Amino acid sequence: MKITQQHIADLNKKEDTLFTSELDLITNRFAKKGVDVNSIIDKVAAFQVAIPSWALGAGGTRFGRFSYGGEPATLEQKLDDIGILHALTKSAGAVSLHIPWDIPQDYKAIKEVASGHGIIFDAMNSNTFQDQQGAKESYKHGSLSSTVAASRDYAIQHNLDVIKIGEQLGSKSLTVWLADGSNFPGQRNFQTVLKHAEDSLKSIYAGLPADWSLFIEYKPYEPAFYSTVIQDWGTSLMLANACGDRAYTLVDLGHHLPNTNIEQIVATLMYKGKLGGFHFNDSKYGDDDITVGSIKPYPLFLIFNELVYGMENNPQNPDLAWMIDASHNTKDPLEDLIQSLEAILIAYTQALLVNQDELRAAQQDNDVVKCQEILQDAYRTDVRPILKAARQKAGGAIDPLAAYRSLAVRSTLITERGSNSKATGL
Numbered sequence: 001m002k003i004t005q006q007h008i009a010d011l012n013k014k015e016d017t018l019f020t021s022e023l024d025l026i027t028n029r030f031a032k033k034g035v036d037v038n039s040i041i042d043k044v045a046a047f048q049v050a051i052p053s054w055a056l057g058a059g060g061t062r063f064g065r066f067s068y069g070g071e072p073a074t075l076e077q078k079l080d081d082i083g084i085l086h087a088l089t090k091s092a093g094a095v096s097l098h099i100p101w102d103i104p105q106d107y108k109a110i111k112e113v114a115s116g117h118g119i120i121f122d123a124m125n126s127n128t129f130q131d132q133q134g135a136k137e138s139y140k141h142g143s144l145s146s147t148v149a150a151s152r153d154y155a156i157q158h159n160l161d162v163i164k165i166g167e168q169l170g171s172k173s174l175t176v177w178l179a180d181g182s183n184f185p186g187q188r189n190f191q192t193v194l195k196h197a198e199d200s201l202k203s204i205y206a207g208l209p210a211d212w213s214l215f216i217e218y219k220p221y222e223p224a225f226y227s228t229v230i231q232d233w234g235t236s237l238m239l240a241n242a243c244g245d246r247a248y249t250l251v252d253l254g255h256h257l258p259n260t261n262i263e264q265i266v267a268t269l270m271y272k273g274k275l276g277g278f279h280f281n282d283s284k285y286g287d288d289d290i291t292v293g294s295i296k297p298y299p300l301f302l303i304f305n306e307l308v309y310g311m312e313n314n315p316q317n318p319d320l321a322w323m324i325d326a327s328h329n330t331k332d333p334l335e336d337l338i339q340s341l342e343a344i345l346i347a348y349t350q351a352l353l354v355n356q357d358e359l360r361a362a363q364q365d366n367d368v369v370k371c372q373e374i375l376q377d378a379y380r381t382d383v384r385p386i387l388k389a390a391r392q393k394a395g396g397a398i399d400p401l402a403a404y405r406s407l408a409v410r411s412t413l414i415t416e417r418g419s420n421s422k423a424t425g426l
Contacts, residue, residue: 001080001412003087008397011406015398023385033355037386040352044345044390049280050094050122050323051337053102056081057423059289059327068332070413071423075102076113078423081334081413083117088403089341090396094122096323097169099162100132101425107168122173123215123277123321124166128155129179129223142180144200145193145229152200159204167209173321174208175250175277176201177217181224181231190227197229198242205243213318215250215276216240220257222287233265237274248276248318252325253303254287255279263302270310270317277321278307280344289327291336293343300343301379304351312356332410338401342387349386353378 027037056078057071072078078095085092095114104110114121128143136154141147143155163174178197182188205214218236219228230236233249240247249269256262269275282288282295293300310317322344328336354374362370388398397403 001084001409001416003084003407003409005395007407008087008395008403011403012392012398015402019385019388019398022382023389026381026383026385030353034358035353035355037353040349041386041390041393043352044349044386045090045394047091047345047348048093048322049091049341049344050096050321051082051085051092052096052098052125052323052325053078054098054423054425055324055326055328055337056333057425058333059329064329066329067420067422068410068414069419069421070410070415070417071421073417073421073423075104075110075424077417078102079110079113079117079119082119084404084409085334085337085341086118088397088400089338090391090394091341091345092337093118094120096122096125096175097165097171098125098127098425099158099165100127103165104169111169121166121169121171122323123175124162124171124173125175125177126159126162128158129177139179142188142193142196142229144176144178144204145180145197147188147192147196152196156200156203160207163204163207163209163212166212172211173213173215173276174204175215175217176204177219178228178230179223181221181228182226183224184226188227193229194235198239201239201243201247205247208246212246213276214240214243214247215321216243216247217250217252217255217279219252219255219287233269237269237272240274240276248274250277250279250321251275252279252281252287253292253300254281254283254289254325258285262299263306266303267306267310270306270314273314273316273318275310275317275320277323279323279325280340281324281326289325291326291331291343292324292340293347294339297343297347298379300347301350302375304347305354305375308348308351308354309356334409335401335404338404342400345387345390346383349383350378350381353381353383 058065058067072081082095131138137151146152216236216239218230220231236249280292282290282292284295324340359374392398
């Protein structure tokens with residue numbers, strides 16, 4: 001199924017244009033505060049978030065998968081699904097592949113499919129957290145940090161192979177996440193496994209093309225529950241510094257203990273020029289991997305407030321790689337991704353409404369009340385008219401979710417692929 005510009009145009013004609021009058025109210029209101037809403041519309045229209053190749057099928061809990069039918073059984077079909085998302089939202093113009101779940105069989109053909117949807121290849125993701133069929137070495141007791149040299153070498157080579165795959169697709173970065181850790185006291189020597197991880201990452205970094213970046217992800221727990229080798233942003237930053245200038249920390253919103261001040265982590269990393277990318281999701285208890293903004297919309301806004309400030313004031317930090325990293329069980333995955341994209345853009349837009357000069361002045365004056373009022377005034381603003389205007393300007397659907405349902409996308413995919421098709425990966 002491919003959504004055409006004519007589909008979009010026909011659907012947009014049916015949309016209530018009330019949002020234009022609502023947009024005028026926001027524009028006039030914030031103009032008095034020194035904020036140019038038209039420039040914000042341009043920024044929102046240009047904002048792109050990568051869709052991971054593993055997010056198009058049923059994921060969900062660790063106990064079962066409940067498919068909605070019509071899952072993409074091939075990489076080509078996954079790109080087609082991202083093409084649907086991008087046609088509707090105009091903000092999903094990149095894909096992030098996970099290897100070996102999604103190894104292209106024909107690189108030229110895959111690139112042509114992606115190009116036909118206006119999609120580029122974002123960061124590559126390596127998998128050393130599970131043994132693959134026919135694997136010569138096991139990751140049961142660790143991969144890049146394993147006490148078994150052969151397992152470490154095997155994991156290093158896998159990452160180097162992933163880089164080679166990415167080179168053929170036009171990717172420019174590699175994300176490394178380790179499941180390595182221990183479940184019991186005394187099971188591992190903390191210093192030994194950290195040294196192994198550092199040495200392994202240095203070997204991978206040495207194999208990076210000159211124009212590539214390495215993103216090092218962290219996670220406090222799971223699947224290991226006593227210790228994780230790269231358990232926090234400080235360890236990730238230390239390892240990135242040990243690797244070199246093109247190694248960065250990657251922040252996954254779900255990879256934090258409850259009540260962690262993630263916005264402070266973001267600000268610190270950008271100040272040091274070491275924030276490489278972001279994985280968006282949401283959580284109530286831990287790494288719940290649920291729809292962005294469904295649980296903690298205000299913290300998401302606060303994070304974006306620091307991101308927006310950093311993007312304007314920290315030229316030492318590279319352009320950020322954005323990706324959704326969520327797992328879908330009780331929702332249609334495509335609808336869930338549309339909701340996540342909406343939540344990301346809402347938080348981004350609200351942050352853009354903050355008059356940073358006014359906020360800095362209030363901070364300098366130690367006017368605590370005014371600082372709070374400035375932030376919450378932007379957060380409490382319904383910015384959906386701005387998103388609608390941005391999508392309309394970019395050629396997307398004014399209301400992507402309504403358009404998705406109006407076009408009966410899921411039932412069409414089930415008709416085309418069958419109700420029992422299963423996506424690779426999760």
